[in-house]
Amino acid sequence: MVIKVPYVTAATTLFSFGLIFGFGHLRDSFRALLRLLFSSAAADSPAGCSPKGYAPICVGKEDFYIRRFFRRVQDCFGRPIASKPDAWFDVVERYSTDSNKTLHRTTKTSKCLNLASFNYLGFAAADEYCTPRVIESLKKYSASTCSSRVDGGNTQLHIELEELVARFVRKPSAILLAMGYATNSAIIPALIGKGGLIISDSLNHNSIVSGARASGATIRVFQHNNPAHLEKLLREQISGGQPRTHRAWKKILVIVEGIYSMEGELCKLPEIISVCKKYKVYTYMDEAHSIGAVGKTGRGVCELLGVDPTDVDIMMGTLSKSFGSSGGYIAASKEIIQHLKLTCPSHIYGTSMSPPAVQQVISAMKVILGEDGTGRGAKKIAQIRDNSNFFRSELQKMGFEVLGDNDSPVMPFMVYNPAKMPAFSRECLKQNVAVVPVGFPATPLLLGRIRICISASHSREDLIKGLEVISNVGDLVGIKYLPVEQEETTSVEKPKKL
Numbered sequence: 001m002v003i004k005v006p007y008v009t010a011a012t013t014l015f016s017f018g019l020i021f022g023f024g025h026l027r028d029s030f031r032a033l034l035r036l037l038f039s040s041a042a043a044d045s046p047a048g049c050s051p052k053g054y055a056p057i058c059v060g061k062e063d064f065y066i067r068r069f070f071r072r073v074q075d076c077f078g079r080p081i082a083s084k085p086d087a088w089f090d091v092v093e094r095y096s097t098d099s100n101k102t103l104h105r106t107t108k109t110s111k112c113l114n115l116a117s118f119n120y121l122g123f124a125a126a127d128e129y130c131t132p133r134v135i136e137s138l139k140k141y142s143a144s145t146c147s148s149r150v151d152g153g154n155t156q157l158h159i160e161l162e163e164l165v166a167r168f169v170r171k172p173s174a175i176l177l178a179m180g181y182a183t184n185s186a187i188i189p190a191l192i193g194k195g196g197l198i199i200s201d202s203l204n205h206n207s208i209v210s211g212a213r214a215s216g217a218t219i220r221v222f223q224h225n226n227p228a229h230l231e232k233l234l235r236e237q238i239s240g241g242q243p244r245t246h247r248a249w250k251k252i253l254v255i256v257e258g259i260y261s262m263e264g265e266l267c268k269l270p271e272i273i274s275v276c277k278k279y280k281v282y283t284y285m286d287e288a289h290s291i292g293a294v295g296k297t298g299r300g301v302c303e304l305l306g307v308d309p310t311d312v313d314i315m316m317g318t319l320s321k322s323f324g325s326s327g328g329y330i331a332a333s334k335e336i337i338q339h340l341k342l343t344c345p346s347h348i349y350g351t352s353m354s355p356p357a358v359q360q361v362i363s364a365m366k367v368i369l370g371e372d373g374t375g376r377g378a379k380k381i382a383q384i385r386d387n388s389n390f391f392r393s394e395l396q397k398m399g400f401e402v403l404g405d406n407d408s409p410v411m412p413f414m415v416y417n418p419a420k421m422p423a424f425s426r427e428c429l430k431q432n433v434a435v436v437p438v439g440f441p442a443t444p445l446l447l448g449r450i451r452i453c454i455s456a457s458h459s460r461e462d463l464i465k466g467l468e469v470i471s472n473v474g475d476l477v478g479i480k481y482l483p484v485e486q487e488e489t490t491s492v493e494k495p496k497k498l
Contacts, residue, residue: 003403003447005416006481013416013446020418024068065440071100073422076437079429082109085117086125087457091434112434113466115452120293120409121380122457123324123364129372130324130363134356141355149176149341153352161358162329164365169291169299169317170309171331175340178353180288180318181207183328186346188255189215190339191284191314195250197237199230199281201267203260206442208286212255218243224263227271230254234279252281258290258301262443262451264404264411266290269301273311284314292322293409298368298381304407325360327353384409384456391454391463398471399480403449412438412449415479421448424477433469 005013080092090109096102123130137157145153158176165174177183188211192198196217200208203224212219220237223229234252241247254276256267267285276283287300295303300317302309309315315331330340341347368377388409395402400413415421421437428435439448454463474480 003414005446009416009481010446013418016418017445020069021064024064027068028064069418073418073437074100075103076422076425079434080105084125085114085119086122087114087455087459087462088112089114089117089434091429110429110432112429112432113462113469114434114455115466116434116436117455118289118321118453119324119455119457120289120322120384120453121298121324121364121368122455123322123360123367125324125457127324127363127367129367129374129376130360133363134360137359138356143356144354145352147351148347148349149352150348155352155355155358157355157358157362158352161362164362165317165329166331168365168369169302169315169331171315171333173334173337174329174331175337175344175347176353176358177328177330177344177346178350179326179346180320180328182346182350183316183318183330184208184286185211185214186344186350187316187330187340188212188253188284190344191215191336192217192251192253195242195247197249197252198255199233199237199252200255201225201257201260203263204255204257205261205286205288208255208257217253218249224260225265225268227268227275230272231275231278234275234281238279252279253284254281255284256286258285258287259294259404259408259410261289261410262412262438262449264408264451266294266305266405266408267301269305269307269312273307277311282313283311284316285312286316288316288318288328289321289408289410291317292364292368293381293384294407296381298322298377319357319361323361323364325357325364327357327361380456384454387456387458387463388454390460391452391467394463394467395452395470396482397485398467398474399482399484400470400474401481409454410451411454412451413479414481415448415450415477416446417479418448420477420479421450424450424473424479427473427476428469431469431473433466435470 075094075096081089082092083090088111091112093106093108093110094103095106096104117124141155145155147153149158162174162176166172177186184207188208192215194216198212198215198217198219200212200219200221201224202221220233222233242249254272256272258267259265273283291300292298294300297303302312313332314336317329319325319327319329366372370377385407389406392402392406392411395411395413402411402413404411415424421439425435425437436451437448438451443449
């Protein structure tokens with residue numbers, strides 16, 4: 001997906017950033033001058049974050065961005081909540097007396113519509129099947145194993161979940177890790193190293209980027225979701241071989257995501273698998289945002305797009321989204337999983353998943369599979385699909401520039417201007433709707449956006465409430481960049497003007 005920024009929007013966005021950075025550098029220059037004249041003025045300077053005589057530890061482009069831009073808008077991020085992340089949750093109110101440098105919590109909370117959490121199937125709230133079993137596992141095993149899997153942290157629950165994950169994603173075997181981010185960043189270096197080649201989608205998650213860099217393998221990037229460019233890159237790299245020596249690559253690993261978290265876009269998996277088969281290279285797919293959330297039975301993009309799971313060599317997923325827990329998994333052949341259990345430092349040295357968190361995933365998967373004796377799992381999957389497609393369609397009709405594909409529960413819409421992101425977030429919060437603004441470094445500097453995440457726990461009334469507020473605030477802030485559809489809809493009332 002190529003985002004084409006309108007010229008006027010691009011110009012005003014660049015002008016806004018120019019003002020912010022220009023005045024920021026001007027203030028830093030005056031501060032440096034004052035520091036020379038009055039040593040006491042150094043307390044709040046960039047150099048003030050290091051003891052006297054030490055080299056500054058946090059001076060650089062990132063520090064400048066944090067001080068001069070992020071600090072102005074940090075009240076829109078990291079908002080504390082005081083309840084479970086259900087369809088509605090309680091957001092703790094905060095205030096600042098020093099222009100957002102520090103934020104102080106109050107005892108007041110606001111009940112807000114939750115369009116921010118990855119609670120895709122609603123399992124993060126109390127569940128009639130999951131919650132009693134989680135409580136029982138807490139009594140039996142405690143909150144932590146206080147040990148790694150290879151020492152004393154391998155419970156019967158961990159073994160059961162690995163078998164269940166493998167059965168759920170239709171792979172021979174699986175391994176669990178205690179953190180979703182670390183699943184990518186720690187597993188990739190255990191799969192490939194020096195002499196290997198990683199070909200990564202240009203919009204892959206930071207955890208994949210970190211893992212690829214830590215592996216020591218050569219990294220090449222193909223244009224986002226572009227199988228033709230992937231094939232061109234593969235031809236060039238296979239024919240050229242390793243740098244300097246031109247020897248054949250030891251192995252080649254192509255890494256993609258099922259649903260791209262900042263775009264809400266489905267991977268073109270059938271075409272990418274076809275290219276990888278043609279050149280006999282391995283595929284690694286991150287299903288953090290797709291497993292459980294898409295597909296007829298919640299089995300992810302392979303099921304949704306009609307791809308045989310055996311064609312994907314390594315399938316990664318997180319357990320903190322659709323399953324309402326924490327941790328991650330890798331599913332692959334028995335040989336690969338055995339190799340990872342013997343070589344992955346996160347598995348060997350890291351504390352295993354909390355037993356109650358493991359039980360939560362076991363219970364949630366059984367509900368999805370219908371093994372709880374009800375049809376609630378199928379209803380949840382149908383509900384999130386209907387909710388996602390309804391919400392996306394209505395946003396598009398209102399004139400928002402919505403990214404992504406149908407069936408995806410992640411739907412960002414473009415804001416661009418750095419002043420409009422916090423303005424939109426703050427105004428929505430005033431009207432009891434919680435949304436997430438996303439900007440640099442999670443996205444390119446000029447492509448700021450608001451990311452909406454839909455849940456099966458949202459009712460149609462919840463979604464209509466959210467749409468009304470978003471439409472009104474969108475008009476107020478001026479981020480409806482596309483023509484508004486004139487045809488009236490019966491599902492959403494015409495939003496009232498502020």
